[in-house]
Amino acid sequence: MLDESHKIPQATTKRLPLYYRFLQNFANAGQKRISSQELSEAMKIDSATIRRDFSHLGALGKKGYGYDVQELLAFFRKTLDQDEATNVALIGVGSLGSAFLKYNFHRNHNTKIILAFDTNSPHEGKKISGIDTYHPDLIEEKIKQYGVEVVILTVPSRSAQEVTDRLAQTDIKGILNFTPVRISVPEHIRVQTIDLSVELQTLIYQIKHD
Structure with missing residues (x-):
């Protein structure tokens, strides 16, 4: 450390x-x-x-x-605490979320997606790419049960802050935010936002002005 x-x-x-x-x-x-x-x-x-x-x-x-x-x-x-895996949950199994589940980070890194949430998943849960996936109604309960520390957020923009407010009631320590919304969190949660459209626009600008 x-x-x-x-x-x-x-x-x-x-x-x-x-x-x-x-x-x-x-x-x-x-x-x-x-x-x-x-x-x-x-x-x-x-x-x-x-x-x-x-x-x-x-x-x-x-x-x-x-x-x-x-x-x-x-x-x-x-x-980097490479010998200690960090349990990660994914919220929102759309196109981007599905890609994360198929890749899963523990193959090369010290992070491992062990849990996912999606509105199309039943309350009793199902497997998607080998990952336990539940309905978002169970976010608070399952995050505690699985010992999740970090959440990857790939939900629609309209749901981002609502989901974040629920996450703020858990013991998670960080959110990797892939929505374009600048979410508000309490001090004990760290947020890193990756807006793919902004990153692409920045790249294009740099190419044209290089």
């Missing part, structure tokens, strides 16, 4: 899973050590940014040697 007494910049925290993924690739290729320049070339991130990120984390290499791949991998595994 990161030392909470030392505030890590948000931009750095977003890159942590990427560092872990690329270090796994180098380790799988049998590489023993790596320089920030090699990571830079592989990840397309400026080497100065990488060195600055690592200095925030305290993961410093040796001058003239670079970084020990296995040591860095162990560091990021601990930092």
Whole structure:
């Protein structure tokens, strides 16, 4: 875990899973050590940014040697709690939600979708892509029963805040919001919003103005 007494910049925290993924690739290729320049070339991130990120984390290499791949991998595994799976629930099994269930993150990450909710599912539940799926009437009950910490929200925009208000009454710690609505939550819940249309428009703008 990161030392909470030392505030890590948000931009750095977003890159942590990427560092872990690329270090796994180098380790799988049998590489023993790596320089920030090699990571830079592989990840397309400026080497100065990488060195600055690592200095925030305290993961410093040796001058003239670079970084020990296995040591860095162990560091990021601990930092990202890779050995502890986080139970995730999905709310809204439409086209996007179905894709999440089919992929499911625990194959490559420390997250695992174990529960889903959809208005077309019966109260007694059914399996969708091997995941227990229930009617949204049971959100509060089942989230507690399954020990869910994080929710992926892929419901229609009109339902986003209503569902969020119900989630606020549970013990979840975070919401990954795929709706375009800026949902309001109490302080104990962290929200990360991914608006696909905004991301696409940003990409198009960057392409045209590059």
